[in-house]
Amino acid sequence: MKPNNYRLVVSAVTAASCLFALNVWAGGEEVVLKAATITYYPPFSYKDEKTNELAGFDHDLAEAIAAKMGAKIEWAEFTYAQLLSLAPLKTGRVDFYGTAVTDRKDRREGGLNFVDYVYEPFVFFTLRENANKYGDPMQLCGESVATTRGDPTQADRVKTWSDANCVKNGKAAINVAFGENSANNLLLLKQGRVAGAVNGAGTLAVANQKDSNKYLVVGQPLSRNMYGMGFLSENTELGEKLKDALQTLIEEGTYDRLLEKWNLPESSHIGKAEINAGVQ
Structure with missing residues (x-):
């Protein structure tokens, strides 16, 4: 999908409440998705000790999803506790969590929805x-x-x-x-x-x-555990776009290649992209 299809004009109030916003860079051609990650959970989300660059299955998958959406990811690092507080989403610092958060009923009831992408x-x-x-x-x-x-x-x-x-x-x-x-x-x-x-x-x-x-x-x-990419429940458009992009990656084989790259077993395969399919 072309970046132009994602252009949104967002008020300061909307951004603060983290209603789905894609930040268009100057010039209007490139779309940025702000994603949160942790850096200490290999092989899913971590920093390479030699390069100090972000790495892992989650990182590569999120980058591939963004590319399918015609977007680029701007990463921000947090602790797991900060992610669970939802502060990064509610303050508009990020649009979604591009790292492993367990899809649980209590978290969904608390306002966090998930695009489920892998088992562990x-x-x-x-x-x-x-x-x-x-x-x-x-x-x-x-x-x-x-x-x-x-x-x-x-x-x-x-x-x-x-x-x-x-x-x-x-x-x-x-x-x-x-x-x-x-x-x-x-x-x-x-x-x-x-x-x-x-x-x-x-x-x-x-x-x-x-x-x-x-x-x-x-x-x-x-x-x-079923891991999902978290987003605020109000942001249904973002969730659907992430899910559709993930499904495309599954169907074309990119998802399987990433599992193999990071030595994740066949039992980790999500099967199909779904929203909120975790523990009920």
Whole structure:
């Protein structure tokens, strides 16, 4: 679609409330989509240590989506907690989140809609050197397991598993500990402050590549999170355009090539582009 089809005149009030706005550069030929990202969640969203450039599956996919829309992305970096506050969207600093945010019912009820684009299995893991102590998930009963503070889905999954397996069998429940992000969870594990942790399988695979295969997946996946590109619920036009562009990338094979590039398994494939198809 040509950039001219996206030209909008937006008042200051509209921009402040983040009603869908595409910012046209001087000259009127190039359209800019402002997108938020985090920089510490490989292989989805991170900074390349050698180049200090943004990288990852999310980054490449969002750039490809924007290109299909006849637009260019202007990236802005935030913490995950800032994304969940919706402040970047509500203040008009960005138009959408071009990074992995779990599509959850409570977030949709809070005004955040999602163009769902990838799955990631979430798993228990521990240090490989502790395989004898914690190599079976039942051995985590009564122990502390780190989850990410800003993603309550992780803590919910751990509690559900603990209730169904530990408590039901007369064992002590797992104690949920909170780290600020995936890197912090790894640090808590290395320091011996927790017996295990929960993380996405893709992110854990990257950590193992960096840390000489230090981490061991324990048991079967707890869940398969659906990640979406978030936008304010009022911005239905933006959501539809993002979804349509993603569907085109899926149909033409670009999406599959990006999964392969970032070593994401077939189980991560979203199937088709949808809005708000996450946990109900």
